[in-house]
Amino acid sequence: MVQYSDSLSHLGTESAFEVLAYAKRLEAQGKSIIHLEIGEPDFDTPKNISEAGIKAIQDGHTHYSPSGGMPAAREVVAEYISKTRNVKVTPENAVVMPGAKPVIFCSILATINPGDEVIVPDPGYPTYESVVSFLGAKPVLMHLREENGFRFSTDELKKLVTPKTRMIVINSPQNPTGGVLTAKDLETIYQLAVDNNLWVLSDEIYSRIIYDQQFESIASIPGALERTIVVDGMSKTYSMTGWRLGYAIVPPKLAQYLTQIAINNFSCTATFAQYALMEALTGPQDDVDHMVAEFKKRRDVIVDGLNQVEGISCLKPLGAFYAFANVTKTGMTSAEFAKMAMDQAGVACLAGTAFGKYGEGYVRFSYANSVENLKDAIGRLQKALAGAKQV
Numbered sequence: 001m002v003q004y005s006d007s008l009s010h011l012g013t014e015s016a017f018e019v020l021a022y023a024k025r026l027e028a029q030g031k032s033i034i035h036l037e038i039g040e041p042d043f044d045t046p047k048n049i050s051e052a053g054i055k056a057i058q059d060g061h062t063h064y065s066p067s068g069g070m071p072a073a074r075e076v077v078a079e080y081i082s083k084t085r086n087v088k089v090t091p092e093n094a095v096v097m098p099g100a101k102p103v104i105f106c107s108i109l110a111t112i113n114p115g116d117e118v119i120v121p122d123p124g125y126p127t128y129e130s131v132v133s134f135l136g137a138k139p140v141l142m143h144l145r146e147e148n149g150f151r152f153s154t155d156e157l158k159k160l161v162t163p164k165t166r167m168i169v170i171n172s173p174q175n176p177t178g179g180v181l182t183a184k185d186l187e188t189i190y191q192l193a194v195d196n197n198l199w200v201l202s203d204e205i206y207s208r209i210i211y212d213q214q215f216e217s218i219a220s221i222p223g224a225l226e227r228t229i230v231v232d233g234m235s236k237t238y239s240m241t242g243w244r245l246g247y248a249i250v251p252p253k254l255a256q257y258l259t260q261i262a263i264n265n266f267s268c269t270a271t272f273a274q275y276a277l278m279e280a281l282t283g284p285q286d287d288v289d290h291m292v293a294e295f296k297k298r299r300d301v302i303v304d305g306l307n308q309v310e311g312i313s314c315l316k317p318l319g320a321f322y323a324f325a326n327v328t329k330t331g332m333t334s335a336e337f338a339k340m341a342m343d344q345a346g347v348a349c350l351a352g353t354a355f356g357k358y359g360e361g362y363v364r365f366s367y368a369n370s371v372e373n374l375k376d377a378i379g380r381l382q383k384a385l386a387g388a389k390q391v
């Protein structure tokens with residue numbers, strides 16, 4: 001028998017892709033499904049950005065480029081972060097990679113040893129916990145509670161720090177809850193990191209998808225960049241999930257290590273795609289504004305609708321494009337609810353437990369879908385739940 005690596009048993013998966021595959025199978029059998037499971041904007045990539053990518057291909061930018069990103073792209077990223085986070089960042093701090101996910105993977109790989117502890121949000125984006133476990137380190141769960149707006153509790157967080165803690169992962173606006181950390185929360189995290197000599201991995205992929213308030217980054221705190229890994233990318237803000245473009249802002253030494261990992265792994269990010277990145281970050285931003293305004297309308301539709309369904313209650317998310325609804329009063333577990341929604345209502349959504357054990361009792365609906373479909377989904381859920389009650 002050929003062998004597989006033992007560490008694979010610690011590697012998780014992302015159930016959004018599994019649920020999508022199941023939903024597609026049901027559709028192939030003729031069932032109508034409303035897709036509220038996958039986390040990607042339903043808008044086209046803005047035309048000016050696509051055209052920049054096409055032009056780059058036509059101009060012959062189809063060869064290898066430097067592993068940490070093209071110098072011009074790193075410069076654009078550094079300027080963008082300097083402007084949006086109000087901090088001086090240079091191209092030496094910037095590394096371009098094929099998505100935010102490789103940034104997360106490579107950054108944890110470059111900073112964490114087996115046996116170390118990493119504090120991760122729960123419910124949270126599953127990749128953090130999965131990668132930490134895969135590398136033989138220990139994920140320590142930071143419970144984000146609904147009654148706290150899905151932000152961490154300072155007292156609880158402080159108790160999680162041990163001599164083995166090496167990193168705290170934060171994600172604001174957050175997937176799956178839509179929670180947003182305040183400047184005060186970030187100050188607390190930063191102080192904890194300084195006092196205990198920790199890294200902070202700050203996943204800011206939803207930084208531009210935020211409603212009614214200003215985005216706050218830990219990178220804006222003077223001195224924080226020495227120990228902060230800012231993760232951002234093009235997937236969500238510019239509706240570019242398939243282009244695979246992300247970037248890290250890190251201390252120059254870590255940027256060099258990330259580049260060395262890139263050399264040994266994917267060599268470089270697609271060269272022509274980096275031209276699209278440069279157009280996205282420097283060109284007109286109207287499409288982003290339009291998309292965020294549209295997401296806000298949809299958020300209100302889905303949250304108001306969910307709150308009218310008996311047994312469901314849902315906090316208003318402050319950012320990202322997910323509604324994280326409490327379904328405990330339906331008497332179903334998260335997994336039972338998600339299965340009922342799919343099989344009986346034709347609504348694809350994700351059990352909260354896909355985001356960690358503290359996701360039990362919740363279901364994530366992505367509202368990257370039309371208002372019409374969102375209203376239809378609410379109606380279907382209402383009907384299916386009423387039917388379930390009569391049985």
Ligand SMILES: Cc1ncc(COP(=O)(O)O)c(C=O)c1O
Pocket residue numbers: 039098099100101102125171175203205233234235241245246
């Ligand atoms: C919190 C978070 N971080 C990172 C990513 C990955 O983004 P990318 O497409 O850039 O790899 C996602 C995508 O769902 C996400 O929700």
